[in-house]
Amino acid sequence: MPFELLRKSFYMFIRDRQAIIMFFLLPIIMMIILGFVIAGMSGSTTGVNVKIVTYSDSPEFASLISKEASNIGLNFIFVKTPDDVEELLKAGKAQMGLLINKGVFTFVYDQSYGQYNNYLKDLQDIIANNVNEYLSNVKSFIKIEPIPAKKGNLTVIGFVVPGVIAIAIMIAGIFGMAIVSGNYRQNGVLKRMNVTPVNGGYFFLSLSLIRFFSSLLSAILTVLISEIIFSTGYSINWFYFIIFTSSGILLSLGFGTIFSIFSRDLWTILNLSTIFSIVMMLFSNVFFPYSIMPAYMRIISSMLPISYFAQGLRYVLGIEMMHTENFLIISTIFAFGGITMIILGGHLIFKLEKN
Amino acid sequence: MKILWEFFKIHLFSDFRNRRSIFWVIIFPVLLLSLLILTFSNLGVRGSLNFNVIVIDESGDSGMIFSQKMVDILKSLSFPNKDGVFNLTVMSQGDESKAIKSIMYGESDLLIIIPKNFDSQIAREVLLQKIGFNSSPATVETYYLPNRASSSLAQGLIEGFIGQFNIFFAKNFGQAVQPVKVKNKTLGGIIGSPSYTDFVTPGILVIAPFTTGLLLVAPKLAMMRRNRIMKRYNSTPMNLLSFFFGFTFSRLLIMILQYAGLALFAFSVMKTQINLFSPSALIYYLFSCAVYTAIGFAVGYAVSGPVAVSALSSVVNLPLEFLAGIFFPLFNLSWYIQIFVYANPLWYATNAMRQFLGVSISPSPMWMNIFVPGLWLFASLSFSLVKSLNERR
Numbered sequence: 001m002p003f004e005l006l007r008k009s010f011y012m013f014i015r016d017r018q019a020i021i022m023f024f025l026l027p028i029i030m031m032i033i034l035g036f037v038i039a040g041m042s043g044s045t046t047g048v049n050v051k052i053v054t055y056s057d058s059p060e061f062a063s064l065i066s067k068e069a070s071n072i073g074l075n076f077i078f079v080k081t082p083d084d085v086e087e088l089l090k091a092g093k094a095q096m097g098l099l100i101n102k103g104v105f106t107f108v109y110d111q112s113y114g115q116y117n118n119y120l121k122d123l124q125d126i127i128a129n130n131v132n133e134y135l136s137n138v139k140s141f142i143k144i145e146p147i148p149a150k151k152g153n154l155t156v157i158g159f160v161v162p163g164v165i166a167i168a169i170m171i172a173g174i175f176g177m178a179i180v181s182g183n184y185r186q187n188g189v190l191k192r193m194n195v196t197p198v199n200g201g202y203f204f205l206s207l208s209l210i211r212f213f214s215s216l217l218s219a220i221l222t223v224l225i226s227e228i229i230f231s232t233g234y235s236i237n238w239f240y241f242i243i244f245t246s247s248g249i250l251l252s253l254g255f256g257t258i259f260s261i262f263s264r265d266l267w268t269i270l271n272l273s274t275i276f277s278i279v280m281m282l283f284s285n286v287f288f289p290y291s292i293m294p295a296y297m298r299i300i301s302s303m304l305p306i307s308y309f310a311q312g313l314r315y316v317l318g319i320e321m322m323h324t325e326n327f328l329i330i331s332t333i334f335a336f337g338g339i340t341m342i343i344l345g346g347h348l349i350f351k352l353e354k355n
Numbered sequence: 356m357k358i359l360w361e362f363f364k365i366h367l368f369s370d371f372r373n374r375r376s377i378f379w380v381i382i383f384p385v386l387l388l389s390l391l392i393l394t395f396s397n398l399g400v401r402g403s404l405n406f407n408v409i410v411i412d413e414s415g416d417s418g419m420i421f422s423q424k425m426v427d428i429l430k431s432l433s434f435p436n437k438d439g440v441f442n443l444t445v446m447s448q449g450d451e452s453k454a455i456k457s458i459m460y461g462e463s464d465l466l467i468i469i470p471k472n473f474d475s476q477i478a479r480e481v482l483l484q485k486i487g488f489n490s491s492p493a494t495v496e497t498y499y500l501p502n503r504a505s506s507s508l509a510q511g512l513i514e515g516f517i518g519q520f521n522i523f524f525a526k527n528f529g530q531a532v533q534p535v536k537v538k539n540k541t542l543g544g545i546i547g548s549p550s551y552t553d554f555v556t557p558g559i560l561v562i563a564p565f566t567t568g569l570l571l572v573a574p575k576l577a578m579m580r581r582n583r584i585m586k587r588y589n590s591t592p593m594n595l596l597s598f599f600f601g602f603t604f605s606r607l608l609i610m611i612l613q614y615a616g617l618a619l620f621a622f623s624v625m626k627t628q629i630n631l632f633s634p635s636a637l638i639y640y641l642f643s644c645a646v647y648t649a650i651g652f653a654v655g656y657a658v659s660g661p662v663a664v665s666a667l668s669s670v671v672n673l674p675l676e677f678l679a680g681i682f683f684p685l686f687n688l689s690w691y692i693q694i695f696v697y698a699n700p701l702w703y704a705t706n707a708m709r710q711f712l713g714v715s716i717s718p719s720p721m722w723m724n725i726f727v728p729g730l731w732l733f734a735s736l737s738f739s740l741v742k743s744l745n746e747r748r
Contacts, residue, residue: 105537129518143495148500275386295405
């Protein structure tokens with residue numbers, strides 16, 4: 001019986017174009033688009049990669065600021081006229097402008113960058129301090145020697161992409177499973193299955209397993225494609241990768257099943273999935289680090305599985321360290337929680353349909 | 356006209372009675388706006404930053420106060436002091452490897468090590484300067500992870516403070532410091548300094564009708580096509596245009612109500628200061644509603660059923676919103692992603708709405724903000740018309 005269910009689920013899956021798009025293509029598309037947007041924001045090589053379009057009437061100042069500020073990830077683009085500064089800024093080719101005219105430093109911002117300008121204003125202070133030191137002939141009593149705590153290919157995009165992949169896998173799993181379960185409930189398929197000897201838990205497990213393999217394959221492809229597109233230079237522990245990604249996929253499929261319990265209406269189930277996915281994305285610690293969030297939001301973030309999934313993926317891709325016991329605990333909770341939610345959820349849905 | 360009115364009423368009231376429509380029209384945009392503001396309203400504001408910094412003073416008991424002074428300055432920049440920017444943990448000598456591990460495991464963002472000879476180096480530096488000789492400054496090592504945003508930001512922040520340390524020491528040794536004249540200029544500024552609420556509200560006013568267009572037009576149309584309701588209409592003397600306008604006007608009214616509700620919420624609860632009832636914004640909003648309704652028609656004709664619409668909208672919706680710069684600004688994008696941005700009607704709508712609502716001048720020319728969505732409107736309507744005529748045959 002379980003094998004027959006698996007075989008049937010497989011055929012139903014490969015005939016379902018939408019399911020294939022959802023599980024196979026969605027993570028890849030999301031990784032590419034979100035990866036590029038985040039890479040553009042944060043720079044691909046360093047954490048703070050800000051392009052500053054600069055006009056200077058003094059070559060002395062020009063060489064000073066480019067020398068002083070290059071070690072903190074600032075990239076100065078020198079132009080010939082003050083108008084060029086505004087032009088490049090408006091075209092989105094730089095984040096900030098600087099006009100040095102008769103010793104006056106005018107920092108130029110673009111209002112359409114919104115709150116991002118707050119960070120840039122901090123950089124303004126750094127540049128101004130460096131220039132002050134030079135102008136007043138302040139000797140450097142202290143200098144900083146930044147040392148990366150870890151060696152290797154440490155690019156921002158390499159750090160961000162695993163988080164984006166984690167989000168893409170989770171969203172695909174939740175929506176994919178919610179759509180198929182909601183659709184079966186709404187169309188009365190599960191009600192009819194109640195008169196057969198099929199067990200609800202087994203049925204949902206068979207649906208999940210087929211989607212699980214497809215999602216796992218997609219995750220592997222997503223990582224390989226991200227390597228090609230973003231030159232992320234991962235040192236992948238494939239065994240750990242498969243274990244951890246599998247546990248995350250199972251968890252997302254479990255969430256999709258659980259959401260289907262709440263309603264017989266597919267759209268209501270999709271509404272729930274949408275809210276959950278958006279909350280997960282915003283608090284994932286992927287797009288913006290915890291350090292800029294209000295304290296109460298950090299608590300919510302720590303309760304959501306996505307940040308742990310992203311952290312674990314960074315670990316298996318060789319980007320970040322993680323305590324082995326944490327890795328094992330998270331994998332076990334994800335896998336066990338996911339399978340439990342699928343079996344119990346399936347069982348409960350069948351029971352609800354019966355009543 | 357009577358038939359048009361009947362269609363208008365039927366579709367309008369059917370959505371008022373429908374929980375899922377209520378969700379997408381009211382609850383979803385309000386929830387999204389609230390979540391975004393609650394999460395990112397402190398974005399980049401100095402008082403809201405919270406890095407974990409470790410300092411190890413290895414200089415020991417040298418009898419001089421320079422290293423202690425530096426630790427004190429770091430303490431003054433940390434919590435619970437007002438405008439603190441990090442949590443400071445002072446570790447003792449010998450804990451270096453433990454502290455580095457803490458950085459590598461992501462538990463802390465930055466490690467500052469004040470070296471053993473720090474005090475003597477600064478004392479020598481002061482002495483040599485007084486007699487006119489040059490010497491090398493005292494080196495403070497910082498350990499960080501350049502690829503982790505919070506670690507890198509913390510490193511940049513400390514780098515910036517070093518300038519202040521040097522000026523502090525220089526002033527203490529009697530040197531006059533002439534600050535450079537610094538000015539600010541903001542391009543495209545309409546209101547003084549917009550908050551994140553002001554920045555994101557125009558974007559939400561774009562997402563809301565887009566979602567309505569996609570989810571209150573396309574699935575309904577797909578369902579009517581699947582159940583052959585459109586074919587049955589064809590066998591009646593009813594004019595196709597009555598259905599089209601009745602259905603479309605009911606969507607437009609929902610979108611107008613959506614604007615009013617969202618504007619009221621943003622103004623009264625979220626305290627936005629943007630000009631929500633600017634006539635230009637309202638006219639552009641109506642134009643956007645027409646574009647999104649047309650896109651909804653095209654999607655409804657392009658896909659086979661309501662479930663397919665949900666799958667398609669899940670795939671399309673999120674990337675389009677990200678590539679519209681609604682949640683955060685877009686820059687440094689590769690040319691091939693830029694193509695998607697330039698083709699994205701939501702990007703133009705967000706730019707235009709930000710200008711009309713008084714947040715910032717649109718980075719794209721206003722004629723483009725009308726022309727490109729207009730192209731979408733034309734293409735979507737043409738596609739829907741061709742499909743509709745084919746199905747009639």
